[in-house]
Amino acid sequence: MITFEDVSFRYEEDGPAALAGVDLHIPEGELCLVAGHTGTGKSTLLGAVNGLVPRFTGGHLRGRVTVAGHGTESRPPQEFAHLVGRVGQDPLAGFVTDNVEEELAYGMEQLAVRPEVMRKRVEETLDLLGIADLRGRALRSLSGGQQQRVAIGSVLTTHPSVLVLDEPTSALDPTAAEDVLSAVLRLVHDLGVTVLIAEHRMERVLQYADRLLHLPGDGSVRDGTPAELMPDCAVAPPVVQLGRAAGWSPLPLSVRDARRRAAGLRQQLADRTPGPPHPVDTDTDTDTGPGAGTADAGGSQRTPLGEPLLTARSITVTYGSTVAVRRVDLRLAAGEVVALMGRNGSGKSSLLWAVQGSGPRRSGTVESAGGDPGDLPAAEARALVGLVPQTAADLLYLQTVDEECAQADAESAVAKGSCRALLDELAPGIDGASHPRDLSEGQQLALVLAIQLTAAPRVMLLDEPTRGLDYAAKRRFGAIVRRLAADGRSVVIATHDVEFVAAVADRVVVMADGEIVADGATPDVVCSSPAFAPQVAKVLSPLPWLTPDQVARALAHAGAEPAAALPYEGAPR
Amino acid sequence: MSGDRNPARPGRGWPELTWPPLARPLHPGAWWLWALGLAVAASRTTNPLLLAMILAVAAYVVVRRRGDAPWALSFRMYLALGAFIIVMRVAFRVVFGGGQGDTVLFTLPEIPLPEAAAGIRLFGEVAAEQLLGGFYDGLRLATMVVCVGAANSLADPKRMLKALPGALYEVGASVVVALTVAPQLVESVRRVRRARRLRGAGGKGRRALRGIIIPVLEDALNRSLALAAAMASRGYGRTGGADPRTRLITGVLVIVGLVGVCGGLYGVLDAAAPALLGAPLLLGGGAVALAGLLVGGRRVRRTGYRPDRWRPAELLTAGAGVTTAALMFLTAGVDPDNLYPSLSPLSWPELSLVPVLAVLAGVLPAFLTPEPPRSAAPPAGVPRAGGVESGTGAAPAAPSAPAANGAEPRKEPVP
Numbered sequence: 001m002i003t004f005e006d007v008s009f010r011y012e013e014d015g016p017a018a019l020a021g022v023d024l025h026i027p028e029g030e031l032c033l034v035a036g037h038t039g040t041g042k043s044t045l046l047g048a049v050n051g052l053v054p055r056f057t058g059g060h061l062r063g064r065v066t067v068a069g070h071g072t073e074s075r076p077p078q079e080f081a082h083l084v085g086r087v088g089q090d091p092l093a094g095f096v097t098d099n100v101e102e103e104l105a106y107g108m109e110q111l112a113v114r115p116e117v118m119r120k121r122v123e124e125t126l127d128l129l130g131i132a133d134l135r136g137r138a139l140r141s142l143s144g145g146q147q148q149r150v151a152i153g154s155v156l157t158t159h160p161s162v163l164v165l166d167e168p169t170s171a172l173d174p175t176a177a178e179d180v181l182s183a184v185l186r187l188v189h190d191l192g193v194t195v196l197i198a199e200h201r202m203e204r205v206l207q208y209a210d211r212l213l214h215l216p217g218d219g220s221v222r223d224g225t226p227a228e229l230m231p232d233c234a235v236a237p238p239v240v241q242l243g244r245a246a247g248w249s250p251l252p253l254s255v256r257d258a259r260r261r262a263a264g265l266r267q268q269l270a271d272r273t274p275g276p277p278h279p280v281d282t283d284t285d286t287d288t289g290p291g292a293g294t295a296d297a298g299g300s301q302r303t304p305l306g307e308p309l310l311t312a313r314s315i316t317v318t319y320g321s322t323v324a325v326r327r328v329d330l331r332l333a334a335g336e337v338v339a340l341m342g343r344n345g346s347g348k349s350s351l352l353w354a355v356q357g358s359g360p361r362r363s364g365t366v367e368s369a370g371g372d373p374g375d376l377p378a379a380e381a382r383a384l385v386g387l388v389p390q391t392a393a394d395l396l397y398l399q400t401v402d403e404e405c406a407q408a409d410a411e412s413a414v415a416k417g418s419c420r421a422l423l424d425e426l427a428p429g430i431d432g433a434s435h436p437r438d439l440s441e442g443q444q445l446a447l448v449l450a451i452q453l454t455a456a457p458r459v460m461l462l463d464e465p466t467r468g469l470d471y472a473a474k475r476r477f478g479a480i481v482r483r484l485a486a487d488g489r490s491v492v493i494a495t496h497d498v499e500f501v502a503a504v505a506d507r508v509v510v511m512a513d514g515e516i517v518a519d520g521a522t523p524d525v526v527c528s529s530p531a532f533a534p535q536v537a538k539v540l541s542p543l544p545w546l547t548p549d550q551v552a553r554a555l556a557h558a559g560a561e562p563a564a565a566l567p568y569e570g571a572p573r
Numbered sequence: 574m575s576g577d578r579n580p581a582r583p584g585r586g587w588p589e590l591t592w593p594p595l596a597r598p599l600h601p602g603a604w605w606l607w608a609l610g611l612a613v614a615a616s617r618t619t620n621p622l623l624l625a626m627i628l629a630v631a632a633y634v635v636v637r638r639r640g641d642a643p644w645a646l647s648f649r650m651y652l653a654l655g656a657f658i659i660v661m662r663v664a665f666r667v668v669f670g671g672g673q674g675d676t677v678l679f680t681l682p683e684i685p686l687p688e689a690a691a692g693i694r695l696f697g698e699v700a701a702e703q704l705l706g707g708f709y710d711g712l713r714l715a716t717m718v719v720c721v722g723a724a725n726s727l728a729d730p731k732r733m734l735k736a737l738p739g740a741l742y743e744v745g746a747s748v749v750v751a752l753t754v755a756p757q758l759v760e761s762v763r764r765v766r767r768a769r770r771l772r773g774a775g776g777k778g779r780r781a782l783r784g785i786i787i788p789v790l791e792d793a794l795n796r797s798l799a800l801a802a803a804m805a806s807r808g809y810g811r812t813g814g815a816d817p818r819t820r821l822i823t824g825v826l827v828i829v830g831l832v833g834v835c836g837g838l839y840g841v842l843d844a845a846a847p848a849l850l851g852a853p854l855l856l857g858g859g860a861v862a863l864a865g866l867l868v869g870g871r872r873v874r875r876t877g878y879r880p881d882r883w884r885p886a887e888l889l890t891a892g893a894g895v896t897t898a899a900l901m902f903l904t905a906g907v908d909p910d911n912l913y914p915s916l917s918p919l920s921w922p923e924l925s926l927v928p929v930l931a932v933l934a935g936v937l938p939a940f941l942t943p944e945p946p947r948s949a950a951p952p953a954g955v956p957r958a959g960g961v962e963s964g965t966g967a968a969p970a971a972p973s974a975p976a977a978n979g980a981e982p983r984k985e986p987v988p
Contacts, residue, residue, distance in 0.1 A: 056802045081808030093796050094803030096746075098731070098753050105878030110808035112876045119879065140756070155807065358770040379773035387771050394768035397787040411773050437791060451772065 001162060001194045002026040002049060007063035008219070009044055009053065018044045020219030022063070026196070026211070028161070031188045033205050033226070034198040035235050036215030038440060038470045042198040045215065046166050049196060050084040051077045067162060082111055085155025086164045090171060091147040092140070100126075100142075100150050101135050107158040118157075125153045128190075129183050144344055145176025149183055156187070163187065165197040170468060173343045173496045174531065177201060200470060203237035203535060206230075207254035226253055235471050238499055238535040241548035245555060258539040265551075266540055272554050277522070277546040278482050278503050306334030309490045310355070310385065310459050315364035317350040317514075324350040326514040327364070332459055332490040337481055339505035339522070340494040341532065347514040348494040349390065352461045356387040368459065383412070386457035390464045392448040393437065401439070401447060402432035408451040423450035426480050442473035446480070453484075460484060462493045466500050478504040502526055502534035502546040522546070594886065594943035598640065601728030602736055603887035607634075608724030610894025611935050614901040615716040616842055618912040619709040620922045623932060624716045628655075630935045631716075631723040638938065639726050640945035651722025655715030662711030666703050668695060674702025676919060702916045709914075736881055738866040741827075746809070750800065754793075761792045819868065826865025833858020890938040900931030 004024040010017045018041040026032055034042050047053035051072035054061045065072045067083050085107075088094050097103045104125055108118045126132040129149045134142060139150065148168055155163065165184065169177035181204045187193050188208070199205050206212075212229045214222040222229055230240050230251045239258050243251040246265050252258035310332040317325040325347040332338060340348050353359025355366055357373035358381065366372045373381035389395070398404045405419040412418070423430060427446035430439065436447060445465055452460070462481075466474050474497070481504050484491050495501060501508060501522065508525040510518040510532070518525050523544040526532050534546055545551055608631070615627050632648075639645040667681070683697035731752070734745035765788045774784060804810075837855025840847070904927045905912055914922035 050806055052802050052806060056798070056805065077802075077805045078808050078811045081806060081811065084806065086803070086806040088799065088803065090799065092757075093799040095753070096750065096800070096804055096807070096809075098749075102878060107807040109876055109878055110811055115876055115878065115880065118876065122878070158808070353767075356771070358767060377773075378770045382771060382773050389764075389768050389771065391764065391768075393791075394765045394788050395772055397784045408772070455773070 001028040001030075001068060002196070003064075003066050004048070005064040005066075007048065007061065007065060009041075009048065009059055009061045011057070011059040013060060017219040018059075019048070019221070022219075022221045024213070024221065024223060026194060028194055029188075029192045030210040031185075031195045031205070031208055032197070032211045032213060033202065033209040034196060034213045034215070035202060035233065037217060037235060037472055038442070038468075040215040040217040041219065042215055043166055045213070045221070046086075046164050046196060046198060048072070049162065049164050050080040050086060051075065052086070078110075081107060081160075082158055083160055084162045084164060085152075085158065085160035087148070087151045087155060087166070087168050089167045091144070091151035094151060095139050095147075095154075098139055100131065100137050100139060103139060103150055103154045104157050107154060111158055113158075121157045121159075125157050128156070128187075129153045130179075143176065144172045145179045148172060148176070148180045152180070152183060152187075156191075156193075161194060163193045163195045163197075165195065165199070167198050167200060169199065169201055174498065175343060178204070181205065201237075202235065203239055203254070206237065206240075207257070227251070238548050239539065242536050242539060242551060245548050245552035255535055255538045258535075262539050266543060268558075269540065269543055269545065269551065269554060272558075274523075274543075274545045274550045275553055277550050278478060306336070306488060308333050310366065310368045312355050312366045313364055315351060315354050315366070316362045317347070317354045317360055318362045319360075323514050325354060328511075328514070328516055330355065330509070330516075332492065334458070334488045334490055335485050336490050336507060337485045337505045338490070338492045338507045338509060339501040340492055340509050340511065341496065341501065342511035342517075346511045348511055349463050350514075351511070352387060352463050352492065352494060356385045356461055357381040358387065379411070382452070382457060383455045384457055385459045385461065386452035386455060387461040388445070388448050388452055388463065388465060390467075392445050392465070395448050395451065396436040396444070399435060400433050401430055401436055404436055404447065404451065405432070408454045412455040414454060414456075419450055419454040422453050423447060426450055427476075440473070441468040442477060445469070445477065449480070458488070459490045460492070462491065464494055464496075466493075466495050466497045474500055475503075498526065498532055499534050499547070502537070503549065508532075596944045596946045598729060598732070598881075598945050599638075599727075599890060599942055600736065600881040600883055600887045601730075601733035602881075603883070603890040604728040605724045605733070606891035607894030607935070607938060608720045608727075610891075610896070610898040611723070612717040612720035613842070613898040614931060614935070615713055615720060617901045617905050618928070619713050620912055620914055620924070620928075621709060621712055622922050622924050623912070623928055624712045626929070626932045627716050627935070628719055630932055631720050633936060634939040635723045635726055637940075638942060638945060640729075641947055642729065644730060645726045648722055648726040651719050651725070654722070655719045658715045658718065659708065659711035662714070663704060663707040666707030667699055669693065674700030674917060676701040678704070701919060705919070706916055709916075732881060735877060738869075741866070741869075742875065743810075754796070754800075757796065758789070758793060761789050765789055765792075823865050823869035826868060827862055828865075830858050830860070830862025830865055833861060886938075886942045889941055893934050893937045897931050897935040900927060900934065904928050904931070 002024070003026070004022045007019055007022045008017055009019040022045070034045060036042050044053050044057075047057065048061065048065050049067060049072075051065070053059065055077060061073075067080060070080070070083065072080070095103055096106050101122060104122045105118055108121065113121070123132075126135055129152060131146065131149055131153060134146060134150070139147060142150065148171075152163075152165075152168070163184075168184070169180050172180065181199075181201070184195060184197065185205075185208055188195050197205060206226050209226050212222075212224060212226045212233075214229050214233050214235075216222065216234065227250050230236060230253065231244070231249075233240075236244070239255055240251050240253070242258060243261075246262075248258075248261055252261055308331055310330075312328070312330040314327040314329060315325055316323070316327055328347075328351055330351070340351070342348055350359060354361040354364070354374075357366070357376065358378065361374055366374060368384050370376070370380070370384045373384045376384070396404060398407060401423075402420070405423060406416065408419040409416050420432070423446060426449060427443055430443055430447070436444065439447065449460075449462075449465075465477065469477060478500060481491055481493065485506075493501075493505065505522050508518070508520065508522050509516055510525065518528075523537075523546060526534065526546065527537050527541065527544055530538070533541070536548055536551065537544070537546055540551075611627055611631055615624060618624065632652075635648050639648070677698045677700050680698045681696035684695040686693060686695060731749060734748055737745045762785060765785050768788075769781065769784055774781060833854055835858075836850060837852065837858050840850030840854055841852060901912075904925070908925060908927075911923050911925045911928065914920060
C-alpha cells in the first residue's frame with residue numbers, strides 16, 4: 001500500500017538528515033505504530049506519505065514515496081485526498097467549516113461525490129464514530145475528544161485506503177483519548193483501513209499493532225513487529241519497562257499480558273514496601289530499600305510535610321452563569337508535589353489561575369506568607385505564587401534565550417544572570433543565542449519555568465506541563481519537579497498523565513465539575529480506581545507499587561532477578 | 574456547480590404541498606431577492622406612509638421568520654442605524670439648509686460666515702419644508718438600510734456563501750475561513766494578555782504591544798499553515814490548476830460584467846440618468862457576468878452537501894419582493910404624485926391603491942413560507958405562534974449560548 005524507496009530527507013541542504021535511506025513496504029490493512037522521541041522525524045515520516053513533506057514544509061527529499069502506486073513526486077497532496085486521510089494533533093487547527101455535518105462533508109465536496117452518496121456517507125460516519133447526536137453542533141463547542149473524532153470522521157467520509165494519524169490524542173484527557181483510540185481500532189478491524197499512527201500513549205496501541213516503526217533519531221527507521229523491537233526500543237510504555245525490570249521474555253505488550261505473567265513477581269514483592277516512586281538521584285539517595293517486612297498498604301514513607309505555604313479557602317470562579325470552580329479549599333505545604341487531575345473542563349486551570357491571582361475569582365481567600373496574591377499587583381503576586389500556563393510559549397516574545405533571561409532578571413529585580421543560572425540548573429546546555437521558539441517543547445517549558453522561578457515564588461503552579469513531552473523529556477521534567485520540592489517549594493501540577501503523577505506526585509487532588517472529589521496520598525487515590533491507576537499498579541494490584549522504577553530498585557536490592565538494563569538510561573538525549 | 578439536481582428522482586422539486594409546511598430554512602438567495610425588492614421599492618418613493626408600511630412589512634416578516642442563530646439578532650442594530658440616519662439627515666437640514674420654504678417654524682441665531690463660504694448658511698430660520706424634506710430623505714435611506722438588515726437577519730450568511738456559483742467558490746471559502754479564524758484570534762489575544770500578567774508585565778505600552786503581538790502572530794501563522802496543510806490533504810483546490818487562460822477569461826468576464834451590472838443598476842435607480850445607462854447596460858452586464866461564471870464553473874469539479882434548493886416557498890418569497898418592486902415602478906410611470914408628496918406647497922401625503930397593494934405583497938412570506946427550525950424546541954403545548962417569541966426571548970442570553978447550540982440540525986425532510 002505504502003512504499004518508501006531509499007527515502008532521505010533533510011530540511012536544510014547541509015543540515016542533519018531527518019530521514020536517511022528509509023526503505024519501507026507497508027501492506028494493505030496493517031496497523032502500523034510509529035514510535036520515537038520528539039524530533040526524531042515521526043511527523044516527517046507521516047507527512048511524506050501524502051506529499052505534505054516536502055511540499056508544505058520545504059526541504060530536500062530524495063527517493064520515492066508511493067501510495068497505491070502513485071508517487072508523491074509528481075502529484076500534489078490534493079490528488080491524494082481520496083487515498084490518504086490525515087489527522088493532526090490539534091483537530092481545531094484543521095477544521096475548515098464550523099459545524100459537524102458540513103465538516104464531514106467537506107472532503108467529499110472537494111472530490112465531487114454525488115449529493116445522495118454524500119448524504120448517506122455522512123450518516124454512516126456519524127454512526128461509525130458514535131457522534132450522531134453532535135451532527136448540527138458548532139465545532140468549537142465540542143470537547144477535545146469529540147473534536148478529534150469529528151476530525152477522523154471528516155477524513156473517513158472520502159473512503160481513503162490509508163489513514164495517517166499524527167499523535168491524535170496528545171491534547172486529550174485519558175477518557176477522551178480512549179474514545180478516540182478505540183474508534184481508530186474499530187476502523188482497522190471493520191474497514192480494513194491501513195493505519196499509520198504516531199502515538200505517545202503507546203501502551204494503548206502497541207498490543208494491536210501489526211508493525212512497529214521505531215525512529216532511533218539518526219534518520220533510520222527500524223521496522224518489525226512490536227515483540228521483535230520492544231526489548232531494545234528507547235521509548236517504551238511502563239508495562240514494557242516492568243517486563244524488562246523483571247527480566248521477562250518475550251516482553252508483555254499489554255497490561256493483560258503482564259498481569260498473567262506477574263503472579264511470581266507479585267509473590268516476590270508481597271512482603272516488601274515500595275520505595276519512593278520517583279527516580280532518585282543516586283548520589284544523594286539514601287534508599288529506604290526493601291524496608292521493614294510489614295507491607296502497610298498505601299503507607300508512604302515520603303519526607304514529612306513542611307510548614308503550610310498557602311491556604312485557599314472556598315475559592316469560587318464563575319464565567320457568566322457557569323460555575324467553573326465551586327467553593328474549593330486547597331492547602332499546600334512546603335516540599336510537597338500535588339497533582340491536580342480531572343477531565344477537561346473540570347475547573348483545574350480556573351482554580352490555578354484564581355489561586356495565583358491573575359485569573360478571575362468570584363469569592364474566597366488565599367492566605368500565603370505575603371498576603372493574598374489576588375489583592376497584590378501582578379509583580380508582587382508572582383513573587384508569592386508562580387504559574388506556568390498551559391501554552392507556556394505565550395510568555396516568550398523576545399529574539400533570543402539570553403534576552404528572555406535578561407528581561408526576566410529585570411522583571412524580578414534580581415541580580416543579572418539569576419535566570420540563566422536557574423535555566424542551566426533545570427536544563428543545561430541551551431544555547432543562549434538560539435530563538436526561544438526553536439527550542440524543543442521540553443526546553444521551552446524549562447525556560448518559562450526558569451523565568452517564573454526567577455521571582456523566587458515558594459509556590460509553583462504548572463498547568464498541563466507534560467503535554468507534548470515524550471517519555472524521556474517527561475522523566476527529566478519529573479526530576480526537575482522533585483528538585484523544586486526538595487528545595488522547600490510547593491508544586492502543583494495540573495495534568496492528565498497518570499504515569500507522570502504516579503512517579504512524581506506526593507498527593508493527588510481530583511476535581512470534577514468544579515469541586516474536589518478526592519484528595520489524598522498518591523497511592524491511595526491512584527490505586528483506588530482503575531481509570532486513574534498507572535499500568536504497574538494494574539499489573540501488581542492489590543500491591544501498592546506504582547512505577548517500574550520502584551520495582552526495578554526493589555529487585556536490584558534483593559539481588560534476585562537481574563534487574564535488566566534500566567530502560568531509560570539508553571535513551572538518546 | 575453546487576445545485577445539481579437529479580431528475581430521475583420523482584417529486585423532488587415539489588415535496589412540500591402539505592400545510593402547514595415543515596420547518597426548514599429558506600434559501601438565503603430568496604430572502605435577499607425579497608429584501609432587495611423591498612429596498613428598490615423604497616428607493617422609488619419618499620412618501621412617509623408608504624415607507625412606514627415597507628418598514629412594518631420588513632419588521633413583521635423578520636419577527637415571524639427569523640431563526641435563533643446569532644445573526645438573526647442583528648435586526649435591531651439595523652433599526653438603530655436607520656433611526657440614526659434620519660436624525661442625522663434632519664439635523665443637517667437644520668444646520669446647513671436654512672432659508673428654504675415659507676413655513677418658518679422657529680429661528681435659530683445665525684452664525685455669520687466669511688465671504689469665501691458664501692452660499693452656505695449656518696442655522697438661521699428653520700422651515701417646516703426643510704425639516705420634512707430631510708425627514709423624507711432620511712426615512713427613504715433608513716428604509717433601504719433596514720431592508721438589507723432584514724435580509725441579513727433572515728438569511729444564514731454562510732449558506733449564502735455556499736450558494737455562490739462555482740467560479741466564486743474560492744472567494745467564498747476564504748471568507749468562511751476568515752469568519753472562523755477571527756474568533757480564534759480574539760481568543761489568543763485574550764490568552765496572551767492574561768499570560769503576560771504572570772510575568773508581572775502590564776497590558777499597556779509599546780513593550781506590551783510587542784509582548785502580545787509576537788506570540789499571537791506566531792500562533793496565527795502556525796494555525797494558518799496547519800489549516801492550509803489540512804485543506805490540501807483533504808482535496809481543496811484539486812482541479813484548481815486548470816489552465817491559466819481559462820482563469821484569466823473567467824476573471825475578465827466576471828469583472829467586466831459586474832461593472833456593467835453596477836452601472837446598469839445606477840441607471841435604473843436614478844430616474845435622471847440617460848435611458849441607455851439603465852436596463853440595457855444592466856442586462857448586458859448581467860449576461861457577461863453570467864457567461865464568466867459559467868466558463869469558470871465548467872472547470873470546477875465539486876459538489877455541494879445538502880444544497881439549498883429553490884422550491885415553491887423560495888419562488889414565492891423572491892416573487893413577493895420582485896412584485897413589490899415592479900408594481901412600484903409601474904405606479905411611478907402612471908401616478909408619480911403620491912410617491913413624492915409635494916413639499917411646496919406643503920401637503921399631506923396620500924396613498925393610492927396600487928402602491929399599497931405593492932407593499933402588501935411583500936408581507937406574504939410571513940405567512941406562506943415554512944417556519945425556520947429552532948434549536949430549542951418550544952415546550953410541548955406551546956402554540957406555534959408562541960414559538961416565534963422564543964427567538965427574541967433568547968436575545969439577552971450570553972453570547973456563548975447561541976454558539977453552543979446555535980446550529981441545530983436543519984429539520985429538512987429527508988428526500
